[in-house]
Every structure is written in C-alpha cells, then in structure tokens.
Amino acid sequence: MTLDRSLCTLAVAALTVVTAATPAxxxxxxxxxxxxxxxxxxxxxxxxxxxxxxxxxxxxxxxxxxxxxxxxxxxxxxxxxxxxxxxxxxxKGAIHDHWYADRRCIGYPLADEGPAADGGRTQSFQNGHVWLSAAGDSYSATC
Structure with a gap:
C-alpha cells in the first residue's frame, strides 16, 4: 500500500505541474x-x-x-x-501622475493623450482635462 500511495501522490504532483504550465x-x-x-x-x-x-x-x-x-x-x-x-x-507618463492625484474630481479619461497647441501634451477627462507644457515643467488640471 505504501508504494501505491507514493505513486498516487507522484501522479497528482505531475498533473499539477502540467496544468500550471498549460496556456490560458x-x-x-x-x-x-x-x-x-x-x-x-x-x-x-x-x-x-x-x-x-x-x-x-x-x-x-x-x-x-x-x-x-x-x-x-x-x-x-x-x-x-x-x-x-x-x-x-x-x-501614462506625467499626465497620469498629475491626474492620479485629482482622479476622483476630474473623473475617468475620455480619450488617450494627444498634442496640445503649444507643443505640450493634453488629455481629456469626464470633468476637465490635464495639460502638460512642452518643457514638462508645468501642468494644469481642471475639475
């Protein structure tokens, strides 16, 4: 009986390893x-x-x-x-970092970020937008 139990345990362990390696x-x-x-x-x-x-x-x-x-x-x-x-x-990036602090006020993003007229980056959200200057040194967020 000891041998049978060992084989059973070994078979279960092998099955577990194969299952874990199977693709989604x-x-x-x-x-x-x-x-x-x-x-x-x-x-x-x-x-x-x-x-x-x-x-x-x-x-x-x-x-x-x-x-x-x-x-x-x-x-x-x-x-x-x-x-x-x-x-x-x-x-993503600096816009994500600035938005994250005000996310509950400014809401969820509506579109991916894009270029701003001044050469910076901007992204629209449900209750406003986040703008980052071209130099990346200033931003504004509105709610």
Missing part, C-alpha cells in the same frame, strides 16, 4: 501577457496599443476595481482605466 484556457476569457492575465475591453485596448511591444509594455498586476464601478490595470508604461461611461482608455 479560452473559457476563462482573456489571455496572458508577460505571465499576467489581461481580459475584456482592457485587453482589447492593450492589444490595439501594441501589447507588450507597445508603449505600455508588460502588465504589472491583474485588473482591479476602481471607484464608481470602474476597473483598471497597471502596466510598465502606464495604466488602462475603464468605466461603463467611458470605455477603456490609456493614461
């Missing part, structure tokens, strides 16, 4: 990028931006809950925020 199952939704699962509209936006080869790079952790029913996922080069009203939008 389709019924779980999403797929793995840099060993982190990304799914839903956040994954759609991530793939459209170039996934691991794009400006966001690899995901740092799985998707999490945000305020007012939203969701977000952090990546090496920024974050993707999603809400039922705005969809999935990328926020």
């Amino acid at each position: 199952r389709a019924d779980l939704g999403g797929s793995y990028h840099c060993r982190v699962r990304v799914h839903g509209t956040i994954e759609d936006r991530y793939l459209a931006s170039g996934a691991e080869s794009g400006p966001l790079g690899c995901p740092l952790a799985s998707e999490r809950a945000a305020w007012n029913g939203g969701r977000y996922e952090d990546f090496a080069g920024g974050s993707i925020y999603w809400s039922p009203d705005t969809g999935a939008v990328i926020v």
Whole structure:
C-alpha cells in the first residue's frame, strides 16, 4: 500500500505541474501577457496599443476595481482605466501622475493623450482635462 500511495501522490504532483504550465484556457476569457492575465475591453485596448511591444509594455498586476464601478490595470508604461461611461482608455507618463492625484474630481479619461497647441501634451477627462507644457515643467488640471 505504501508504494501505491507514493505513486498516487507522484501522479497528482505531475498533473499539477502540467496544468500550471498549460496556456490560458479560452473559457476563462482573456489571455496572458508577460505571465499576467489581461481580459475584456482592457485587453482589447492593450492589444490595439501594441501589447507588450507597445508603449505600455508588460502588465504589472491583474485588473482591479476602481471607484464608481470602474476597473483598471497597471502596466510598465502606464495604466488602462475603464468605466461603463467611458470605455477603456490609456493614461501614462506625467499626465497620469498629475491626474492620479485629482482622479476622483476630474473623473475617468475620455480619450488617450494627444498634442496640445503649444507643443505640450493634453488629455481629456469626464470633468476637465490635464495639460502638460512642452518643457514638462508645468501642468494644469481642471475639475
């Protein structure tokens, strides 16, 4: 009996190792990028931006809950925020840093950042925008 128990334990251990190495199952939704699962509209936006080869790079952790029913996922080069009203939008760099402090006031992002008329960068949010000067030394946020 001792031999049978050892073989059974060995078989279960081998099965566990094989299962852990199996690629993501389709019924779980999403797929793995840099060993982190990304799914839903956040994954759609991530793939459209170039996934691991794009400006966001690899995901740092799985998707999490945000305020007012939203969701977000952090990546090496920024974050993707999603809400039922705005969809999935990328926020990154200095704009992300400034927005993050006022995020509950200024709301979720409406569109990815783009060029400002003065050569800086700007991004629109539900309740205003964040503007960063071309030199990157000043910003403004409105609520």
